[in-house]
Amino acid sequence: MIPTITAFECSPDRGRGLARDMRVRWALEEASQPYDVRLVSFDAMKEAAHLALHPFGQIPTYEDGDLVLFETGSIILHIAEQDASLLPKAAKPRARAITWMFAALNTVEPPILDLMTARIIENDKPWAQERLPLVMDRIRVRLAQLSARLGDAEWLEDAFSAGDLMMVSVLLRLRMSGLLDEYPNVAAYVARGEARPAYQRAFAAQLKVFTDRA
Numbered sequence: 001m002i003p004t005i006t007a008f009e010c011s012p013d014r015g016r017g018l019a020r021d022m023r024v025r026w027a028l029e030e031a032s033q034p035y036d037v038r039l040v041s042f043d044a045m046k047e048a049a050h051l052a053l054h055p056f057g058q059i060p061t062y063e064d065g066d067l068v069l070f071e072t073g074s075i076i077l078h079i080a081e082q083d084a085s086l087l088p089k090a091a092k093p094r095a096r097a098i099t100w101m102f103a104a105l106n107t108v109e110p111p112i113l114d115l116m117t118a119r120i121i122e123n124d125k126p127w128a129q130e131r132l133p134l135v136m137d138r139i140r141v142r143l144a145q146l147s148a149r150l151g152d153a154e155w156l157e158d159a160f161s162a163g164d165l166m167m168v169s170v171l172l173r174l175r176m177s178g179l180l181d182e183y184p185n186v187a188a189y190v191a192r193g194e195a196r197p198a199y200q201r202a203f204a205a206q207l208k209v210f211t212d213r214a
């Protein structure tokens with residue numbers, strides 16, 4: 001059975017690949033798993049039919065028969081569990097790859113999301129400009145730590161895994177900030193992720209949703 005994911009009918013990022021369906025598409029492409037996409041509007045995401053799939057009224061969701069998942073961490077773990085190129089079969093490398101998925105979502109992504117909140121939602125607040133350097137410094141702490149761990153390695157562990165897929169996806173949200181450029185090995189790591197054919201296919205597919213509407 002071909003799974004169906006949901007994505008924005010009209011993504012606020014105008015197809016730049018920052019909406020979270022992108023990381024799910026990427027995982028599905030890495031796993032050579034065909035998939036269908038159902039586009040949803042902001043209004044539809046808050047209606048009962050979508051809330052039955054996603055209690056928080058967000059995208060993406062993942063449906064495969066009677067299995068319905070939400071949260072990209074869970075969705076990508078589920079996809080990766082069926083594909084050894086995303087999750088090694090051996091127990092210890094597998095556990096390490098999953099650890100990096102959690103690190104990306106729980107430790108690296110929160111300060112990055114905070115920057116987006118500061119720039120977009122809180123931008124008109126009188127204290128916004130004063131707070132911004134604090135938010136950016138918190139990201140720098142994580143990037144410096146990641147940079148130190150990565151060193152000259154190609155990927156976070158011996159081979160590309162769902163951990164890298166999640167980490168690169170999270171870091172890509174920093175591109176416009178210029179922060180990535182302060183850590184050349186992290187910037188190169190992100191570029192390696194983007195250069196993967198599976199990433200490119202996923203990116204093209206989500207961009208087409210936007211260009212088809214234009």
Ligand SMILES: N[C@@H](CCC(=O)N[C@@H](CS)C(=O)NCC(=O)O)C(=O)O
Nearest residue numbers: 019020057058059060070071072073
């Ligand atoms: N933790 C969730 C976050 C999902 C999320 O924030 N989705 C965004 C799109 S990237 C969304 O649906 N935003 C619209 C809204 O929250 O109303 C995940 O990783 O799946």
